[in-house]
Amino acid sequence: xxxxxxxxxxxxxxxxxxxxxxxxxxxxxxxxxxxxxxxxxxxxxxxxxxxxxxxxxxxxxxxxxxxxxxxxxxxxxxxxxxxxxxxxxxxxxxxxxxxxxxxxxxxxxxxxxxxxxxxxxxxxxxxxxxxxxxxxxxxxxxxxxxxxxxxxxxxxxxxxxxxx
Numbered sequence: 001x002x003x004x005x006x007x008x009x010x011x012x013x014x015x016x017x018x019x020x021x022x023x024x025x026x027x028x029x030x031x032x033x034x035x036x037x038x039x040x041x042x043x044x045x046x047x048x049x050x051x052x053x054x055x056x057x058x059x060x061x062x063x064x065x066x067x068x069x070x071x072x073x074x075x076x077x078x079x080x081x082x083x084x085x086x087x088x089x090x091x092x093x094x095x096x097x098x099x100x101x102x103x104x105x106x107x108x109x110x111x112x113x114x115x116x117x118x119x120x121x122x123x124x125x126x127x128x129x130x131x132x133x134x135x136x137x138x139x140x141x142x143x144x145x146x147x148x149x150x151x152x153x154x155x156x157x158x159x160x161x162x163x164x
Contacts, residue, residue: 001053001088003027005062008073009081013066020050039131052125056090060099 007022008014024034024046036045054071057063062077073081076096085092093099 001057001093002085004050004053005057005073005077005081005088008063008071008077011073011078013070013072015070016047016051016054019054019071020047023050038128043127045128048125048127052127056093056099057088059102060093060096062096 003023003026004019007019029046034044034046037043038045038048054063057077058065058071060076061074062080063071064074066072080088090103094103
């Protein structure tokens, strides 16, 4: 989140696409890394991450949306940058009551505390977490179906042998 806030520090109005490009360049992402998609295939990971960073910074009133599909740093955001933080993560943003209210309103209904802490530690966006959970569930169901398909065959062989 810090690179996004630093990008906005010029106090100009920016589009998300400008931020994605700037951050991709800052981290020297290859074309392949820039094109890497979420498991759903619907959005590039970098676009998703920058989008969530924007959402979180906005909920903490560090940036604002002066008009649709744009953002700009707030005085609070500039004040924070003057503190020269080493990084900004969800734990850090809990210093702002607006952010805490946002998290309590949404995430406490969706995630239990154990899962919430796990997600915060791994820097996974909520969308990625849901997709990961869905993928694990799908794999689990697939394994269960396969094992059930195989089980009757073993039972049938046993029945055929005992009838012979």
